[in-house]
Amino acid sequence: MQQIGEVKGWCIHVSNIIRMDFNTLRGRLKGMTTGFQEKIVDIEEKANDILERYHPQIIPIDPLEIANAEGIEVISVEFTEEEISGLIDIDGMEKTIFVNHFHHPVRKRFTIAHELGHYFLHLQGIRDGVYVDNSINESFFRKEVYGDTDKQKEREANQFAASLLMPKNWVEAKWKETYDIGEMAKLFNVSSSAMGYRLINLGIIQA
Numbered sequence: 001m002q003q004i005g006e007v008k009g010w011c012i013h014v015s016n017i018i019r020m021d022f023n024t025l026r027g028r029l030k031g032m033t034t035g036f037q038e039k040i041v042d043i044e045e046k047a048n049d050i051l052e053r054y055h056p057q058i059i060p061i062d063p064l065e066i067a068n069a070e071g072i073e074v075i076s077v078e079f080t081e082e083e084i085s086g087l088i089d090i091d092g093m094e095k096t097i098f099v100n101h102f103h104h105p106v107r108k109r110f111t112i113a114h115e116l117g118h119y120f121l122h123l124q125g126i127r128d129g130v131y132v133d134n135s136i137n138e139s140f141f142r143k144e145v146y147g148d149t150d151k152q153k154e155r156e157a158n159q160f161a162a163s164l165l166m167p168k169n170w171v172e173a174k175w176k177e178t179y180d181i182g183e184m185a186k187l188f189n190v191s192s193s194a195m196g197y198r199l200i201n202l203g204i205i206q207a
């Protein structure tokens with residue numbers, strides 16, 4: 001696809017940090033294809049399968065290791081114009097996750113896991129596609145392209161990220177040792193709010 005060359009034309013490599021022009025991305029987003037949707041329970045299973053395949057049985061989970069094992073390059077980016085958390089770009093054999101260089105490491109980890117969610121849930125079998133996230137919960141950019149399925153896909157990617165970084169079995173086991181959300185967040189290297197939501201969604205604590 002022609003636009004990918006244009007995107008790369010805007011990237012200036014500075015020791016693994018690049019700058020990316022937002023309007024060029026806009027061109028890249030035209031004509032991308034939608035993937036399929038999955039149920040929440042399948043997402044949990046899918047994340048577990050991927051952890052078993054690609055990750056040692058330890059916490060905290062390293063989403064970079066999973067990306068690399070899948071042949072996805074992860075690049076830290078100084079986005080020049082807009083607030084973007086991250087994006088995933090599939091172009092044939094080239095698979096890249098771009099993550100906002102200025103965000104806190106804990107947030108970057110979640111973003112990478114979220115983009116992996118788009119990859120494993122929405123981009124399988126697709127040779128040419130891009131997801132851009134201007135925040136973890138919503139992407140105005142993708143809304144233009146995907147319409148009503150957008151929020152559903154964001155929820156799915158977030159569910160995947162939570163399942164990947166906070167595997168159910170580990171969370172249940174560690175909760176019995178700590179009974180402390182802050183301590184749990186440290187153990188799993190996630191934000192306290194992400195851990196709080198995960199504990200609620202797993203029915204371990206009450207909202």
Ligand SMILES: [Zn+2]
Pocket residue numbers: 114118131132133136139153154157
């Ligand atoms: Zn997303």
